[in-house]
Structure formats: structure tokens, C-alpha cells
Amino acid sequence: MRGSYERLTIAGKQAVWAWAFLAVPLVFYGVVRFYPTAQAFYLSFTSWNLLGEARFIGVDNYVRLTQDPVFWKVAVNSFEYVALGLPISLVLSFVIAYYLDRVRFGHALLRALYFLPHLTTAAAMAWVWRWLYQPVPVGVFNGVLADIGLPAQPFLRSTDQALPAVLAPAIWAMLGFQVVIFLAGLKAIPRSYYEAADIDGAGAWRVLREITLPLLRPTLVFLIVISSIAFLRIFDYVYNMTNGDGGPLDSTKPLVLSIYQTAFGRFDMGYASAQTVVLFFILLALTLLQMRLLRKPR
Amino acid sequence: MTISLAWADRVAPGRIVAWTVLFLGGVVMILPFVYMLATSFKDNSEVYDLSLLPRHPTLENYVELFEKTAFARWFLSSLLTSTVTTISVLFFDSLVGYTLAKFDFRGRGLVFVAILSTLMIPTEMLVIPWYVMAKTMGWLDTYWGIVFPGLMTGFGTFLMRQFFDSVPDDLIAAARLDGLNEFQIWWQVAMPLVTPALSALAIFVFLGNWTAFLWPLIATSSKSLYTIPVGLAAFSGEYQTQWEMVMTGASVATLPVLFVFILFQKYIVNGVMLAGLKG
Amino acid sequence: MIGRIMALIGAALLLAGAPARGQTVEIDYWQYFFKERVEAIDALIKQFEAANPGIKVKHTTFPYADYQTKVAAAIPAGEGPDVVQLYYGWLAQYMKAGLLQPLPTDRVDPAAIDRDFFPIVRNMKIDGKYYALPTAVRSLALFWNKKLFQEAGLDPNKPPQTLEELVEIARKTAKRDGGGNLLVGGMTVDLGMQDQHWVREVLFRQFGARPYSDDNKTVAYNTEAGAKAVAWYDSLVSKEKVSQFGFMTDQPTAFRSGKAALTIDGSFRLGAFDGQRGLEYGVTELPSYGGKRFNFASYWVNGVTSKAKDAKRDAAIKFLQFVTSADAMELWLQKVGELPARVAVASKDANQNHPKYGPFIRGLAYANATDFVDELGQRKIMIDLFDRINLKGVSPAESLRIAAEEEQKLLDGHYKK
Structure with a gap:
């Protein structure tokens, strides 16, 4: 045995070690993740209501999806959550982390302030946010608008504003996470680069564009991919701020809420699985695309 | 401290402005949190006032939480399950992340994408197969049953891979020449270099398990095994939700994770000086 | 086979009201968590077990949020309750999923239910058979x-x-x-x-x-x-x-x-x-x-799940009959404050003229229940x-x-x- 290992090339030895390291995790993922995923794929071609055998019905569930106007609405909503949530949260968290990185005085306190929202539970905080969105005299946001002379807004009671209004607390809770990752990334940029820039007399904007951002790429890749997945899988805040409906008129309903209602409100597991499969491929395609676009330049 | 400070010093007035804006922003950030805290000190006639300061502050919600519910017990369940999961995730996710970052072997890309793809199925669709598994293995209504699906995560693997990527290859090659085996290289050479990422991961994983609701609910039926979020859900009923109690429980539940954050956060920033994160 | 026969004998003995020595049947009862409801059922279980020494009832509760999810996860694994409490409006979905079994007409006489319960309960009757019965109505x-x-x-x-x-x-x-x-x-x-x-x-x-x-x-x-x-x-x-x-x-x-x-x-x-x-x-x-x-x-009903077989099924039906009896309804009204589902209990003068329950009970006389399909x-x-x-x-x-x-x-x- 030992002899045959010794005879391997370096690459061969590496492969042996790699698979040895991966063995236990792969078995784990296989049982706990891949198998249920495969099951969802199978169920998406069946009609199954929890009890008894799943009945194979071919692509009926998928045909039904394409003809379901609510599904299209829900898919568009999910994209809106990402299209709005991703840039807004990343720009905000980067700006915060960028300046936080430069602050010495009270650094730990400031960082804790921004991280605190991430520690809260959605069910409790959604309740608070619903009150913040109330009309005057109760609602704080409308109170502020009134104070600065702007007209009151319906927020959650509007098919146009409800989605951003539900997204806001989700971003709020996510910022702390993104800021911490950005901070770790910023701290990791070797100081020598800044020294060099300093000597060159480069302006802050140029340093940011030519040193900071390129060197942050691994951090950015991670955050973009993880945040996109999080926004596409948004559920907690929508569920808790709209009485579990995703209303008004489906204007805030995301894919995962639709899946949840189909599976546990109607026990229609086949149709719920079909929606899950669609979500899976959207996420997979988006992730692969992002990783390709953000690849190391050669 | 340094160059980045010296660089920032050049815009000293700007620094004061930046600090003030950051501070005010931070205060705005925690406002909803303060509302939650304030509500926990109100009795139910004041809950819907939405005032930041309770008119008649009371501790009775806290007394009720600790006397009439098994909160201390839920707390221990949460602490145990979150800690075990965090330790497991730190070990396995960094091992797999390291393997995917630093070993060259056929199938690496595929394994990475496969592990990443575990993030793409909502938990809601996994609980039924997990339940069947837990039943088959006899893990229903046990701590192990709560813990097992979360022992490794695609999230942590991805994070660690990104950070291990930046560990210089020369260091690893040198360690190999010193006669260390691959496991020793990972554990003794590479791991210390990614303390910041490990600390961040520890915080996020602990937090994620601390607030997890759906699976712990499904996996347990004995009240003694309830975690905090599952226990607190009992305050929301078909007819009414006792929001003052939900807020009280949520406030108390925040303390341990805040503690974990404070414990680990300095490593995130201080430990990094050794290794840079490279593309 | 022998186990099967024993179970049948056990069931027969239970039917006759004579406890089978050493043959305890345990059934699971699920409802959502609400303090008063939990206390009421605990009290009822105590009475029931005293009257039926051969049966033990295991009472499990879950937070109302995700009660359905919990039921859904347990069923495919063959876990879950023998008697389950569910909102009447969910019946169609539960039926479609095959989660409930009909109550045998020789034990639960549909004509007697039609006569004794408020007419709204008839929504639980499908093809002449009742599938679930309420303790209380609202x-x-x-x-x-x-x-x-x-x-x-x-x-x-x-x-x-x-x-x-x-x-x-x-x-x-x-x-x-x-x-x-x-x-x-x-x-x-x-x-x-x-x-x-x-x-x-x-x-x-x-x-x-x-x-x-x-x-x-x-x-x-x-x-x-x-x-x-x-x-x-x-x-x-x-x-x-x-x-x-x-x-x-x-x-x-x-x-x-x-x-x-x-x-x-x-x-x-x-x-x-x-x-x-x-x-x-x-x-x-x-x-x-x-x-x-x-x-x-509207009302919450108790149904016997399709999981309950043989002796368990028998005990489950027995327990269901017990929690929908007139005495149980009185206890439920006092402890939980929900209205009795039997006309005779509800229309007692003390209940009819109660300052708070009265208007609801009087309303029952001209109430309809929507036959929800979803x-x-x-x-x-x-x-x-x-x-x-x-x-x-x-x-x-x-x-x-x-x-x-x-x-x-x-x-x-x-x-x-």
C-alpha cells in the first residue's frame, strides 16, 4: 500500500489527499443535501400529497407553471428583490466598511452598532418595521416625511411600494454581515500597496479604484454570490410583514413563499417541487454567471 | 497603525465628518432594535404606543419569561446545539475549503459547484426528507436530530475557500519540504493564517443556528428540547400574539450572540495582518 | 398473525369496556399550543384514562405557527398523531392528502350527529360519513x-x-x-x-x-x-x-x-x-x-388519522368520542371559553344569556360555515x-x-x- 503511494507523482499524491479530505464531507452532503435535492427533482414530475405513492405525471407541473400568472408575478418579484437588494446593500455596506476601516476612535462601538441588526430575529423585527411604516400619527417614517413637508406614503399598502418596503428591513438586517466581511477583506489588503500609492501621491479615488477594489475581488465574489442567493431566497421578512400572504395583490410574494404555501398550505408537493427546481436552476445559472464574470483576469 | 491612518490623516477634517456620519448612521441602524428593547419593558396597555420610552417601565415581562416558561432550558438547548454545530462547521468547512483552494485534482470544480449548489434549495423543501432520515436513524426528538443537517455548510466552505486562496503557495511548499504531511500543513500552517475568516465564520454559524426556527421545530416534540426561537413561537397563537413577550424573549436572546460577536470580532480585524486576501 | 389476533382481541375487550390486562394502547394526540387548550385537554385525558385503564394518551403540542408544516413533515415518515386537531377549513386539503379516515357509522352515528350538533358541523360529513368532530364552535x-x-x-x-x-x-x-x-x-x-x-x-x-x-x-x-x-x-x-x-x-x-x-x-x-x-x-x-x-x-375538529390501525384506531375513536361528549364541552367552555358544539349544551339558559358568550351562542342559530376547498x-x-x-x-x-x-x-x- 505504502509503496504504491510513494510511487505516485506529486499531483497524484495531492489527489489522494484531496479525496481523503473530501470523503467524509461528500458522504455527508450526499445524504443530507444531494439526495433530498434529487428527490425534489423526481417529485417535480409527480403528483404527490404526502401520503401514499407519488404518481408520475411527466412535465405537467412545469406546464402548469408556465400557465400560472401568479408564478410569473412571483418570479418577477424575486428578480426585483435581487436587482434592488444586491446593489443597494453592497454599495451601502462597502461605503460603511470603507470608512469604518479608517476610523480608530470608537471603532469597536461603531462596528457593533452596524452589526447589531444582523443579530436580531426577523419575526420580532418585522413587527417593529410594520409599525414604522404606519400612516401618521403612529408611523415614524411618515412622521418624518410630514416634518420635512413631503406627502405621506402608503408603503405596505401600495402595490408599487410594498416590495421595496419589505426589502428595506431585509437589507437592514443583512448590512452587518456584509460590513464584517468587507472589513475582513479590506484589512487583508497588504499595506505596502497603500504605501506605494502614497509615495505616488495618488488621490483617494484613484487608490480606491486601482488598489482597493481590485484587491477586494475574492471578497466581492463571495458577497455578490451569497447576497444574490439570500435575496432570491428572501422569505422571513416578507412572511412576517405581510401576514404570510405576500400581498397586497401578490406584489411582494417571492418564490420561496410561493413554494412554502404550495407545500404546506395545500400539500401539493409535486407542484412545490417543480417551483423549487426552477429556483434551483435560476440560482445556479446566476451564480455560475457571476463567478465567470468575476474571474481572475489572466 | 500606520499607513492607512497616515493616508487618512491627510483628510483630517473629512475624518471628523466621516466619523459623525458613521455614528449617526449607526444610531439610526439600531433604532428598530431600541424599539424592541423598549417594548420589552412595557405592559400590554402600552405596547401599541410605539413610544421609545415606556411611560411605566416594568420588569414583569422578564419575570414572566423566566418564571412561567422554560426559557433557561431553551437557552441551554440553543447554546448546546449552536456550539456543537459551530465547532463542526469550523473544522469541516475549513478542511473542505482548503482542499478546494489549494489542491489541484480532477473534479475540483465540480465538487465546488456541487457544494455551492446546496445553497440553492430552500430549507422548507428539505425538512420532509430530513424528517424521514431522522426517524429512520432514531434521531427524532434528540439534540443530535436538531444538529445533524447543519454539521457542514456550503456557505462556510465557500467563505473558507475564498480566504485559503490567499495563503501563499510558497508557505505550503516549504512546509512540505519540512516533512509535514498534508493534514499537518493544513492544521499547523494554513489554519492560523485564516483566523479572521474563521472568526467571522464562527459568528455567522453560531448566529444562524441560534436563530434557526423551522428545522428545530420539526425535529423536536418535547418541550425540554426546544430552542429559543421554537419556544418563543408559543407566544404567537391563532388568536393573539403577545408581542411584549416576543420582544422580551428576542431581547434576551440577542445577548449571547452579541457576546459571541464581541468575543470574536477583534480576531477578524487583528489577525489579518499575516495573510492578505489575494485574487 | 398472532399479534394481529391479540390486537383484535384487545380491541374487542376495549369495545366491551373491559380493560385488557397488561395490554396498554398508547395513542398520540396533537394540537397547537395554547395554554388554556392544553390545560383543558390534559384534564380531559386524565378523566379518559381513569375511565379506560387500557389506554394511554400522549398529548403533544406545537406552536401555532407552522403547525401544518409539522404535520406535513411527520406524515410521510409514518410518524404523527392518531388523533389530530385541525381547523375545519383544512379538511378538504387533509382529505385530498388522505390524512384522515372516516369515523365508522356503527360507532359514530351520522344521524345522531346531525341531530345533536349545530348544523354547521355537517361540513365534516362526506358521502354520508363523518370524518371529524368538534368539541367547540366559534x-x-x-x-x-x-x-x-x-x-x-x-x-x-x-x-x-x-x-x-x-x-x-x-x-x-x-x-x-x-x-x-x-x-x-x-x-x-x-x-x-x-x-x-x-x-x-x-x-x-x-x-x-x-x-x-x-x-x-x-x-x-x-x-x-x-x-x-x-x-x-x-x-x-x-x-x-x-x-x-x-x-x-x-x-x-x-x-x-x-x-x-x-x-x-x-x-x-x-x-x-x-x-x-x-x-x-x-x-x-x-x-x-x-x-x-x-x-x-367555524371550529377546530378532531379527526382520526389514517395512521391509526387496529387497537390504536379503536382507542382513537373512543378518545374522539370522549372529547366531543357533552361533559367535555362544558369543561371546554369553562376552561377555554369556546362555545359547545352540541345544541343541547349551548342552549342552556346560563350559556344563552351569558353577557359575553350569549351573543355568540345566539348567533349560532343562524350561522353558516363556508365549505372551504382551499x-x-x-x-x-x-x-x-x-x-x-x-x-x-x-x-x-x-x-x-x-x-x-x-x-x-x-x-x-x-x-x-
Whole structure:
């Protein structure tokens, strides 16, 4: 045995070690993740209501999806959550982390302030946010608008504003996470680069564009991919701020809420699985695309 | 401290402005949190006032939480399950992340994408197969049953891979020449270099398990095994939700994770000086 | 085989009321967590086990949130309860999933149920067999805030009796600030809460429409009368401006916090309102219109799951009979405050004339229960009906037409199988 290992090339030895390291995790993922995923794929071609055998019905569930106007609405909503949530949260968290990185005085306190929202539970905080969105005299946001002379807004009671209004607390809770990752990334940029820039007399904007951002790429890749997945899988805040409906008129309903209602409100597991499969491929395609676009330049 | 400070010093007035804006922003950030805290000190006639300061502050919600519910017990369940999961995730996710970052072997890309793809199925669709598994293995209504699906995560693997990527290859090659085996290289050479990422991961994983609701609910039926979020859900009923109690429980539940954050956060920033994160 | 025979013998002995020595059958009972309900069932289990030494009942509760999810996860694994409590509106979904078994007619006589229980319970009868039975039922009533009546110069002991009076009083009690912002609602509107039932089962009928055809297979409310009912409800917001959708987040909260003079809610809300400090309220029957009164009743039922077999099935049926007996209902009323499902128990004078339960019990006499095929979906259709009017400016008649079309699709989908 030992002899045959010794005879391997370096690459061969590496492969042996790699698979040895991966063995236990792969078995784990296989049982706990891949198998249920495969099951969802199978169920998406069946009609199954929890009890008894799943009945194979071919692509009926998928045909039904394409003809379901609510599904299209829900898919568009999910994209809106990402299209709005991703840039807004990343720009905000980067700006915060960028300046936080430069602050010495009270650094730990400031960082804790921004991280605190991430520690809260959605069910409790959604309740608070619903009150913040109330009309005057109760609602704080409308109170502020009134104070600065702007007209009151319906927020959650509007098919146009409800989605951003539900997204806001989700971003709020996510910022702390993104800021911490950005901070770790910023701290990791070797100081020598800044020294060099300093000597060159480069302006802050140029340093940011030519040193900071390129060197942050691994951090950015991670955050973009993880945040996109999080926004596409948004559920907690929508569920808790709209009485579990995703209303008004489906204007805030995301894919995962639709899946949840189909599976546990109607026990229609086949149709719920079909929606899950669609979500899976959207996420997979988006992730692969992002990783390709953000690849190391050669 | 340094160059980045010296660089920032050049815009000293700007620094004061930046600090003030950051501070005010931070205060705005925690406002909803303060509302939650304030509500926990109100009795139910004041809950819907939405005032930041309770008119008649009371501790009775806290007394009720600790006397009439098994909160201390839920707390221990949460602490145990979150800690075990965090330790497991730190070990396995960094091992797999390291393997995917630093070993060259056929199938690496595929394994990475496969592990990443575990993030793409909502938990809601996994609980039924997990339940069947837990039943088959006899893990229903046990701590192990709560813990097992979360022992490794695609999230942590991805994070660690990104950070291990930046560990210089020369260091690893040198360690190999010193006669260390691959496991020793990972554990003794590479791991210390990614303390910041490990600390961040520890915080996020602990937090994620601390607030997890759906699976712990499904996996347990004995009240003694309830975690905090599952226990607190009992305050929301078909007819009414006792929001003052939900807020009280949520406030108390925040303390341990805040503690974990404070414990680990300095490593995130201080430990990094050794290794840079490279593309 | 021998085990099977033993089980049969055991079952026979149990049937005869004689405990089989050493043969204890354990059954699982599931309900959602609510302190009073848990205590009531615990008390009932104690009585039941004392009377049936061969049976043990394991009582498990879960938080109301995700109760359904828990049931759904347990069933495919062959886990879960032998007797389960479920909302009556979920029956169609549970039936479709094959989760329940019919109660054998020789043990639970359908004719006796028809005779002894309130007629609304007949929704649980499918093809001549009952699938589940309630311990308690709930109906709707009008709650009024006595303090707000006084502030508006109204007699705090004279609640509105007709829809016209309701609008009148709502106008007088509503308060707005200079900018037109609603400070106190005269009435509450919230289709996500009980108002969906009020519109569907009460207002439609009062205005001369019917919600559904007699066989429940056709939507019948899409008429001129139906549109009038919808327009009337919407006018509370659009014309009278005595209320606002989403005011104080939801309807019970608006009333609890003293920010609404009138609200329509169920008997189950009494506990929450009683526990609210500083709230003085009264309860009266739902207002009539054109001399007509209707009400909506709902209930949680106990069903025997398809998992229960042989001796367990036998014990499960026995337990179900016990918790739906007259004595259990008395206990339930005292401990939980929910109305007895048997007419004889409910119509006792003490119950009929009770200041708080009375109006609900009297309402049961003219109540209907919607035969839901998809409670979640049908609720949403009702919410959307008014959101289209309120947010999109669609006319009541047009919005009603769309709602009828959507709901007909749901009914068709359910009944074609």
C-alpha cells in the first residue's frame, strides 16, 4: 500500500489527499443535501400529497407553471428583490466598511452598532418595521416625511411600494454581515500597496479604484454570490410583514413563499417541487454567471 | 497603525465628518432594535404606543419569561446545539475549503459547484426528507436530530475557500519540504493564517443556528428540547400574539450572540495582518 | 398473525369496556399550543384514562405557527398523531392528502350527529360519513368600545343593531386630525381577519346574494346584490372614511389598543381582549340588514388519522368520542371559553344569556360555515377582491367578477377529481 503511494507523482499524491479530505464531507452532503435535492427533482414530475405513492405525471407541473400568472408575478418579484437588494446593500455596506476601516476612535462601538441588526430575529423585527411604516400619527417614517413637508406614503399598502418596503428591513438586517466581511477583506489588503500609492501621491479615488477594489475581488465574489442567493431566497421578512400572504395583490410574494404555501398550505408537493427546481436552476445559472464574470483576469 | 491612518490623516477634517456620519448612521441602524428593547419593558396597555420610552417601565415581562416558561432550558438547548454545530462547521468547512483552494485534482470544480449548489434549495423543501432520515436513524426528538443537517455548510466552505486562496503557495511548499504531511500543513500552517475568516465564520454559524426556527421545530416534540426561537413561537397563537413577550424573549436572546460577536470580532480585524486576501 | 389476533382481541375487550390486562394502547394526540387548550385537554385525558385503564394518551403540542408544516413533515415518515386537531377549513386539503379516515357509522352515528350538533358541523360529513368532530364552535359578533362611545356622547350600553346604525355610530366615533389622518377608527376593516367571513357568509346574504350554490360547486355571489354588498363594505373606507385598510397593522390590534370603536371578531378573541388592560368593551350580535341576520361559524375538529390501525384506531375513536361528549364541552367552555358544539349544551339558559358568550351562542342559530376547498386560496381571493378596489381603483362589480372567476377555478379544480 505504502509503496504504491510513494510511487505516485506529486499531483497524484495531492489527489489522494484531496479525496481523503473530501470523503467524509461528500458522504455527508450526499445524504443530507444531494439526495433530498434529487428527490425534489423526481417529485417535480409527480403528483404527490404526502401520503401514499407519488404518481408520475411527466412535465405537467412545469406546464402548469408556465400557465400560472401568479408564478410569473412571483418570479418577477424575486428578480426585483435581487436587482434592488444586491446593489443597494453592497454599495451601502462597502461605503460603511470603507470608512469604518479608517476610523480608530470608537471603532469597536461603531462596528457593533452596524452589526447589531444582523443579530436580531426577523419575526420580532418585522413587527417593529410594520409599525414604522404606519400612516401618521403612529408611523415614524411618515412622521418624518410630514416634518420635512413631503406627502405621506402608503408603503405596505401600495402595490408599487410594498416590495421595496419589505426589502428595506431585509437589507437592514443583512448590512452587518456584509460590513464584517468587507472589513475582513479590506484589512487583508497588504499595506505596502497603500504605501506605494502614497509615495505616488495618488488621490483617494484613484487608490480606491486601482488598489482597493481590485484587491477586494475574492471578497466581492463571495458577497455578490451569497447576497444574490439570500435575496432570491428572501422569505422571513416578507412572511412576517405581510401576514404570510405576500400581498397586497401578490406584489411582494417571492418564490420561496410561493413554494412554502404550495407545500404546506395545500400539500401539493409535486407542484412545490417543480417551483423549487426552477429556483434551483435560476440560482445556479446566476451564480455560475457571476463567478465567470468575476474571474481572475489572466 | 500606520499607513492607512497616515493616508487618512491627510483628510483630517473629512475624518471628523466621516466619523459623525458613521455614528449617526449607526444610531439610526439600531433604532428598530431600541424599539424592541423598549417594548420589552412595557405592559400590554402600552405596547401599541410605539413610544421609545415606556411611560411605566416594568420588569414583569422578564419575570414572566423566566418564571412561567422554560426559557433557561431553551437557552441551554440553543447554546448546546449552536456550539456543537459551530465547532463542526469550523473544522469541516475549513478542511473542505482548503482542499478546494489549494489542491489541484480532477473534479475540483465540480465538487465546488456541487457544494455551492446546496445553497440553492430552500430549507422548507428539505425538512420532509430530513424528517424521514431522522426517524429512520432514531434521531427524532434528540439534540443530535436538531444538529445533524447543519454539521457542514456550503456557505462556510465557500467563505473558507475564498480566504485559503490567499495563503501563499510558497508557505505550503516549504512546509512540505519540512516533512509535514498534508493534514499537518493544513492544521499547523494554513489554519492560523485564516483566523479572521474563521472568526467571522464562527459568528455567522453560531448566529444562524441560534436563530434557526423551522428545522428545530420539526425535529423536536418535547418541550425540554426546544430552542429559543421554537419556544418563543408559543407566544404567537391563532388568536393573539403577545408581542411584549416576543420582544422580551428576542431581547434576551440577542445577548449571547452579541457576546459571541464581541468575543470574536477583534480576531477578524487583528489577525489579518499575516495573510492578505489575494485574487 | 398472532399479534394481529391479540390486537383484535384487545380491541374487542376495549369495545366491551373491559380493560385488557397488561395490554396498554398508547395513542398520540396533537394540537397547537395554547395554554388554556392544553390545560383543558390534559384534564380531559386524565378523566379518559381513569375511565379506560387500557389506554394511554400522549398529548403533544406545537406552536401555532407552522403547525401544518409539522404535520406535513411527520406524515410521510409514518410518524404523527392518531388523533389530530385541525381547523375545519383544512379538511378538504387533509382529505385530498388522505390524512384522515372516516369515523365508522356503527360507532359514530351520522344521524345522531346531525341531530345533536349545530348544523354547521355537517361540513365534516362526506358521502354520508363523518370524518371529524368538534368539541367547540366559534361564531362572530360585534364588539364595541364603551369608552369611545362615551367620548362621542353615545350611550355606552347601546350598540348598533343594524348596518345603518353601525355606519351612523362609526361616523360619530371616528376621529381625524387636521390633516385628515385617522386617529380613531369608527369601525375596522381587515379581510385577512374575520371580515372575509363577514362579507362572504353574512353581507352577501343580507344584501340578497348567496356565496355559493347549494352543492358548493358554483360561485353564486357575482350578482348585482353581491356587488352592492361589496360596495357597502368598501364605502366604510372610500366614502364614509371611518376606517382604513391596514390601520394599526391589523383589526384586533386596532380594537385592543383602543383605536377603534367597533369591530367584528370571533368568540375566540374574548380572551385576548379581556387580558388587555384599560379596554372596556361589550359584545352584541352581528347587525341585521333589511331585518335579516346571518352569522359565520367555524371550529377546530378532531379527526382520526389514517395512521391509526387496529387497537390504536379503536382507542382513537373512543378518545374522539370522549372529547366531543357533552361533559367535555362544558369543561371546554369553562376552561377555554369556546362555545359547545352540541345544541343541547349551548342552549342552556346560563350559556344563552351569558353577557359575553350569549351573543355568540345566539348567533349560532343562524350561522353558516363556508365549505372551504382551499382555505388559503379562498381567503386570498377575498383579500384581493377589496385590494383591487382600494389600491387599483377597479369598480366593485368588476373586482367581484374577477374574484368569482378565480374562485370558480379553485372549485372546479377541487371537484373535478
